[in-house]
Amino acid sequence: MQQPPQTLVFGLNYPPETTGISPYTGGMAEGLSRSGHRVRAVTAHPHYPDWKIAPGYGRWSHREHLRGVDVERLLHFVPADPSALPRAASEASFGARQMLTRWGRPTAIVAVSPALISSAFVRLRSLITHRKTPFVVWVQDLYGVGMTEMGRGGGVSARVICSIERWLLRSASMVVVIHDRFADRINVDFEVPLTRIAVIRNWTHLPPLPAIDVAAVRESYGWAADETVIVHTGNMGGKQGLHHIVDAGRLAHRRGERVRFVLVGKGSQRDSLKERIAQEPTTTEMLPPLDDAAFGAILQAADALLVNELPGVAEMSVPSKLTSYFASGRPVLAATDALGITAQEVRNADAGIVVAAGDPEAILEGARALAADPEEGARLGENGKRYRETVLNETFAIERFDSLLAELTGVAAAVKTPG
Template sequence: MQQPSRTLVFGLNYPPETTGISPYTAAMAVGLVRRGHHVRALVAHPHYPEWKIAAGYGQWSRGENMNGVRVLRLRHFVPRNPTPFPRAFSEVTFGLRQVFTRWGRPSSIIAVSPALLSSALVRLRAAITHSRTPFVVWVQDLYGLGVVETGQGGGTGARGIRLIERWLLRSATTVVVIHDRFADRVHDDFGVSKERIQVIRNWTHLPALPTADVVSVRRSYGWSDDEIVVVHTGNMGVKQGLEHVVDAGRLAHLQDSRVRFILVGNGSQRDELQQRIAGQATTTQILPPLDDLSFGEILQSADILLVNELPGVAEMAVPSKLTSYFASGRPVLAASDASGITAQEVHAAEAGIVVPAGDPAALLAGARRLAADRQAAARLGANGRRYRETVLAEASAIQRFDSLLGDPTTDDAAKHSA
C-alpha cells in the first residue's frame, strides 16, 4: 500500500500573520494536505510586521492543527528594532530551535527563505541526519541582494551573507523561485544548474472578493467622492521607501490637489512615518492592518493601488501585494526601478503605470494621470484581474508543488517515510 508523502515545512512566518510570506507558506501547506500529504510545519509565533509576539502566543513551544497542517510554533528572539544584526541574531535563534526539535522521518523537506540563516542551519542538520531526503528551498526574496539594494549592509557582512546563500542554494535538491528573473539570478549569481530550479509563481491569498459598497466604504473612512484615493498596503519597512509617499502627500497639500495617500499596515518604519506625517502638512494617512473583509473592501474602494519601493530596489523581491491588487480590479501605480521585477510584472499584466522610485513629484503626477482617464484606469484594472486568474492561479501553483515533491514510493525518499 502506498504511503502518503510526509512533508516537513520550515518557515519563519505563518498565519495568523496576514502579510508577507505567511499566507503563501500556509496555502502551500494546506494545499498539499488536500492532495493527500501529511504536512508538519515548524514555524515561529506570529510577530510580523509589528516585530512583537502577538497576544496569546509566546510559549516555548506550542502545537496547533490548522486546516489539517500540524503546526509547531517555536519561541525565538524577536528584536524590537529589526536592524541587520538583531535580525540576524533572531534568525539564528529560530534556526537553532528548529535544529534541536524532533523532525521524525519526512519524505521531503521545504525551507522557506527568508529567513536565510535559519534555513541554512536547517539545511546543515538535514545534511547530517536526513541526507537522502529531498531538500527544497523556496526562495521568496533574494536575501543577499536585498541587503545590498536596501543599503543595510556591506563589506564583510554582505560577503558572508552571500556565501551562506550560495551554499544553501547550491546544496539544495531543488530551488523554487517565484519569478523567472529570480531563476536567472540564482543560476548566474550562485551557479545553480537550471535543471534544479523551478519557477512557481505566487498567487493571491485572498478568497474571491465580494463586491464592496464603494460609496459606504469611502464614507466610513472620510474620503470624498471627488478625491483621488491612492492606497498602499502591507509591510512598512525600509525597502518600501514610504517616506517618499509622505512627501508626495505634502506636495498634494501644497498644490491643493485632491490626491489622498493611504498607508495600510504596520512595520519597522511605521512610527518614523507617523512622526514624519505629524511634522508636516500632508494628505498621507496611516491605517492599521485590516481583516480580510475590510482589506478587500478598501482595495476595491480605492481609485489607485500603490506599490512603492526604495530607489535601487530592483531584483530582490516580487511584491506579494501585487497578487491582491490584481484581484481587486483597480489600476496599479508602481513607484519602482524601470528595469526591475516590479515594473516588469506591472507591464506584463498591463495593469498599471510605472514612475521613478524616490520621486514624490512623479508619484503625484502618476496618480493624477491614472485618475484623469477613468476608462483607461478601468481597462488596466480588468487586465490585472485577468492576469491573476490566468498566470497567478493558486491551484496550478499547488499542483506544481505536489508534482515536485513526487511520489515518495518511487525514489530514495521512500526509505525515510514512515
C-alpha cells in the same frame, strides 16, 4: 500499501500572520495537505510585521492543527529593532530551535527563505540526519541582492550572507523561486543549474472579492467623491520607502490638489512615518491593519493601488501585495525601478503604470494621470484580474509543487476529495 508522502516545512512566518510570505507558506502547506500529503510545519510564534509576539502566543513550544496541517511553534528571539544584526541573531535563534526539535521521518523537507540563516541551520541538520531526504529551498527573497540594493553590500557581513546563500542554494536538491528573474539570478550568481531550479509563482491568497458599495465605503473613511484616493497596503519597512509618499502628500497639500494617499498596515517604520506626517501638513494618512472583509473593500474603493520601493530596489523581491492588488480590479501605481521585477510584473499584466522611485513629483503625477482617464484605469484593473486568474493561480501553483515533490521522492500523493 504505499504510505502518503510526509512533507516537513520549515518557515519563520505562518498564519495567522496576514502579510509578507506567511499566507504563501500556510497556503502551500494546506494545499499539499488537501492533495494527500501529511504535512508538518515547524514555525515561529506570530510576530510579523510588529516584531512583537502576538497575544495568546509565546510558550517555549506549542502544537496545533490548522486546516489539515500539524503546526509546531517554537519560541525564538524577536528583536524590537529589526536591523541587520538583531535580525540575524533572531534567525540564528530560530534555526537553533529548528535543528533541535524532533523531525521524524519525512519524505521531503521544504525550507522557506527568508529566513536564510535558519534555513541554513536546517540544511546543516538535514545533511547530518536526513542526507537522503530531498531538500527543497523555496526562495521568496534574494538576500545578497537585497543587501546590495539596500546599500549594505560592501561589508564583511554581506560577504558572509552571500556565502551562506550560495552554499544553501547549491546544496539543495531543488530550488523553487517565485519569478523567472530569480531563476536567472540564481543560475548566474550562484551557478545553480537551471535543471535544479523551478519557477512556481505566488498567487492571490484573498478569496474572490464580493461587490461593494464603493460610495458607502469611501464615505466611511471620510473620502470625498471628488478626491483621488491612492491606497498602499502591507508592511511599512525600509525597502518600501514610504517617506516619499508622505512627501508626495505634502506636495499635493501645498498645491491644493485633491489627491489623498492612504497607508494601511504596520511595520518597523510606522512610528517614524507617523512622526513625519505630523511635522507639517500632508494629504497622506495612516490606517491600522484591516480584517479580510475591510481589506478587500478598501482595495476596491480606492482609485488606484500603490506599490512603492526605494530607488535601487529592483531584483531582491516581488511585492506580495501585487497579487491582492490584481484581484481587486483597480489599477496599480508602481513607483519603482523602471527595469526591476516589480515594473516588469505590472507591465506583463498590463495592470497599471510605472513611475520613478523616490520622486514625490512623479508619484503625484502618476496619481493624476490615472484619475484623468477612468476608462483606462478600468481597463488596467480588468487586466490585473485576468492576470491573477491565469498566471497567479493557486491551484496551478500547488499542483506544480505537488508534482515537483513527487518527482524528487518517487512518492505520489493520493488526491483527497475537498470537504
